[in-house]
Amino acid sequence: MPTIDELLSLIESMIGPTARKVFKYLMETGEEASDEAIANALELKVNDVRRALYSLSEYGFVSYRRVRDKNSGWYIYYWRINVEDINSILLVRKREILRKLKERLEYEESNSFYYCPIDGTRYTFEEAFENGFTCPRCGAELVFIDNDRIKHVLVNKIRKLQEELERESKIQSS
Numbered sequence: 441m442p443t444i445d446e447l448l449s450l451i452e453s454m455i456g457p458t459a460r461k462v463f464k465y466l467m468e469t470g471e472e473a474s475d476e477a478i479a480n481a482l483e484l485k486v487n488d489v490r491r492a493l494y495s496l497s498e499y500g501f502v503s504y505r506r507v508r509d510k511n512s513g514w515y516i517y518y519w520r521i522n523v524e525d526i527n528s529i530l531l532v533r534k535r536e537i538l539r540k541l542k543e544r545l546e547y548e549e550s551n552s553f554y555y556c557p558i559d560g561t562r563y564t565f566e567e568a569f570e571n572g573f574t575c576p577r578c579g580a581e582l583v584f585i586d587n588d589r590i591k592h593v594l595v596n597k598i599r600k601l602q603e604e605l606e607r608e609s610k611i612q613s614s
């Protein structure tokens with residue numbers, strides 16, 4: 441299972457810092473709240489809070505209940521965290537990350553690389569070859585890089601993520 445901090449960082453990277461604050465607030469209170477109440481509690485602009493809530497609901501992190509205010513006739517939205525859906529969102533997200541890591545590993549495995557010692561730019565063998573093994577930006581002679589370390593890091597990350605996914609799918613299906 442992901443930790444709360446991992447979940448909050450994920451929300452921040454996917455949607456933004458306001459969404460993180462709003463989600464954290466809903467999580468900590470454990471109750472539904474209107475967008476105005478959230479904005480007041482967090483001292484944020486109602487419009488910013490609303491925008492964050494709509495994005496959060498698009499991803500399935502929160503959902504709302506709509507009630508018509510008898511006096512004004514306007515709708516009031518009450519927001520709450522979608523506890524049931526969050527685990528499946530995280531699983532989908534992790535599978536995406538895993539797929540990208542595997543693609544990256546394949547790229548690292550199927551290419552050899554050169555870099556420019558002056559500006560640090562990295563080139564594939566084909567790019568280096570086309571430029572006569574000199575940097576097209578500064579003309580310096582390109583140096584072969586051993587990417588074993590990168591590959592090693594990728595392999596470890598992939599293995600860890602695969603283990604996590606296996607564990608979590610078991611929990612969800614049991």
Ligand SMILES: [Zn+2]
Binds near residue numbers: 556558576
């Ligand atoms: Zn260069």
